[in-house]
Amino acid sequence: MNGGALDRTIVETNPPEFDPREPLFRLRDVGYDYSGRQTALDGVNLDIWPGERVVLLGANGSGKSTLLKLLDGIVGPSRGTMRALGHDVTAVAAGQDSFTFHRQVGLVFQDPDIQLFSATVLDDVAFGPLQLGLPADEVRERCDEALAAMDIAHLADRAPFELSGGEKKRAAIASVLSLRPDVVLLDEPTASLDPRTKWVLVDLIQKLAAAGRTLIIATHELDIVPLIADRAVVLSEQGGIVADGDPATILANTDLLVSANLIHEHLHRHGPISHSHRHDTADEGHYHGSDGVERS
Amino acid sequence: MTAIPAGRATADGRIGWLEQTVGGITGNIEHAIFTERHARSDGWLQRRDPRAKLVGFLIAIVAASLVSSVVGLALxxxxxxxxxxxxxxxxxxxxxxVWLGIPFFAGIVVVPAIFFVPGERVFDLALGPAHLAPSWNGLAGAAIFVGRVGVSVSLAVLMVVTTPWADVLKSLRALRTPQVFVLVLSMTYRYIFLFLHTANGILLARKSRMVGRTSGREQRRWITGTMGNLMSRAFKMSNDVYAAMLARGFTGEVRVYSTYRMRVADWTALGVTSAFCGVAILASRIVT
Incomplete structure (x- = not known):
């Protein structure tokens, strides 16, 4: 990664336009239903403060992506009240203050093919700054910095369909960094990536956090949580928050993780001995002795 | 992506429709990638500003339709x-x-004119009450017509293979094309390939699970089901893409990024092209 460009892209943000004594996001009894039927979130109460690194943990279908869309103001809650950066999110989702709001909050979608909708990578990275109405020179400057920060300057003129999965992910993040948002929302940033790219992204997330940005990251990869978060929020499969606290404490609570389907447990039978094993996504295996006591 | 040659024969010697379709999709994607890569190589036209190229090629195509002799077309x-x-x-x-397809398709259009244009006949073959009698004027007109089509298509192909498609679309702004039109076209181009990849994956997934022959009826039913499936995915994706646009501040006003800058070489190339086209038109009027 290009350190200089990365530092500038990461450190520079838009000036805050909200009361710093209030939480950035305040959700009270928030629920969200798809098509008025399927409930994705229910009874969510959450405060997120400036500079926090929050990881949203939950199994597939637990509502993590929906919660990020709510936090980004692209959909409004079906129930409850929600304020973000001094704005009423329902109004933002309806288009009011949307322009100001999206200068400060950027969402990196899980599927980069959704995020990269332009004909070239440069066009995608330029899309956000162009919407801000910035002059062409500044748009170019921001694009160059964001591309250099993600080490993809050489891909600027390439069509997204020519890129690998890791390159698309980097381009998607660059398309958000060019907005220089105060808050970065990342939906499964390391999903489906090779190990090297995954740890490059973990490194980037750490640098974004070190620069004081507020980060909210949805993931179910438990191995990266201690490295990228100082607070963990666990969503149940029913779309409610079941835990909120220090990542180390939450990761140590295996009953909680099993109930949230973040680790799984299955029964083994070895002759007369039977016992259960618990695995998370980073599980490197386990063994047991003839006494049936599990060791790892 | 697994490259399967188009029209590969099955074990019993027949060419499967599945292989043909997969091969066709794969071929299209590979062709697009080849064209995009070639458009970014270092060549004379690739270095020109796309707007200059677009206008220059349009002038040349108009000139091809105005020249009235083979000499002008040859130039x-x-x-x-x-x-x-x-x-x-x-x-x-x-x-x-260009030339493998043009004579056939343009020829079909122009064949009647060979026989109906008045003038000296090349030969006169009586077929009962009808006469098969092409005229020299008709043949000359047909040759010029096919030549015009061939030159025009050659110019269009040259434009496309030396210009990334994104630049072709954005340079339409030089012709005062509305920004929203350019944006929609570029997004269409972007997602055509995504859905080609998806369709390819669906076809390969079906192929990997096929253990026997299916009837034509079953195949048609499967194809219509797959089309519906793709359509539904396209609708979902369009909603998601719109959400992604909103997330980056889209408020309904389209803005297209352009970093083009016309240099002296671009203006010169445009001027030389215009002058040369003028010469070709004049030459075609003088030497018939």
């Missing part, structure tokens, strides 16, 4: 070949791509 086609050479376009690819 234009010679210049087109020279530009292709300077732009490192593979000669065989360029010539074959």
């Amino acid at each position: 234009l086609y010679g210049a087109t070949l020279a530009a292709a050479r300077a732009s490192r376009v593979p000669f065989g690819f360029f010539v074959k791509r």
Whole structure:
């Protein structure tokens, strides 16, 4: 990664336009239903403060992506009240203050093919700054910095369909960094990536956090949580928050993780001995002795 | 992506429709990738501003439709070949791509004129009450028509293979095309390939699970089901993409990024092209 460009892209943000004594996001009894039927979130109460690194943990279908869309103001809650950066999110989702709001909050979608909708990578990275109405020179400057920060300057003129999965992910993040948002929302940033790219992204997330940005990251990869978060929020499969606290404490609570389907447990039978094993996504295996006591 | 040659024969010697479709999709994607890569190589036309290229090629195509003799067409086609050479376009690819299809399709259109245009007959073959009698004027007109089509298509192909598609679309702004039109076209181009990949994956997944022959009826039912499936995915994706646009501040006003800058070489190339086209038109009027 290009350190200089990365530092500038990461450190520079838009000036805050909200009361710093209030939480950035305040959700009270928030629920969200798809098509008025399927409930994705229910009874969510959450405060997120400036500079926090929050990881949203939950199994597939637990509502993590929906919660990020709510936090980004692209959909409004079906129930409850929600304020973000001094704005009423329902109004933002309806288009009011949307322009100001999206200068400060950027969402990196899980599927980069959704995020990269332009004909070239440069066009995608330029899309956000162009919407801000910035002059062409500044748009170019921001694009160059964001591309250099993600080490993809050489891909600027390439069509997204020519890129690998890791390159698309980097381009998607660059398309958000060019907005220089105060808050970065990342939906499964390391999903489906090779190990090297995954740890490059973990490194980037750490640098974004070190620069004081507020980060909210949805993931179910438990191995990266201690490295990228100082607070963990666990969503149940029913779309409610079941835990909120220090990542180390939450990761140590295996009953909680099993109930949230973040680790799984299955029964083994070895002759007369039977016992259960618990695995998370980073599980490197386990063994047991003839006494049936599990060791790892 | 697994490359399966188009039209590969099955074990019993027949060419499967599945292989044909997969091969066709794969071929289209590979062709697009080849074209995009070639458009970014270092050549004379690739270095020109896309707006200058678009306008220059349009002038040349208009000139091709105005020249009234083979001499003018020969001049234009010679210049087109020279530009292709300077732009490192593979000669065989360029010539074959145009001339393998053009005589056939343009010929079908122009065949009646060969017989109906009045003038001295090449021969007169009596077929009962009818006469098969092409005229020299008709043949000359047909040759010029096919030549015009060939030169025009050559120019269009040369434009496309030396210009990334994104630049072709954005340069339409030079012709005062509305920004929303450019944006929609570029997004269409972007997602065509995504859905080609998806369709390819669906076909390969079906192929991997096929253990026996299916009837034509079953195949048609499967194809219509797959089309519906793709359509539904397209709708979902369009909603998601719109959400992604909103997330980056889209408020309904389209803005397209352009970093083009016309240099002296671009203006010169445009001027020389215009002058040459004028010469070709004049020459075609003088030498018939």
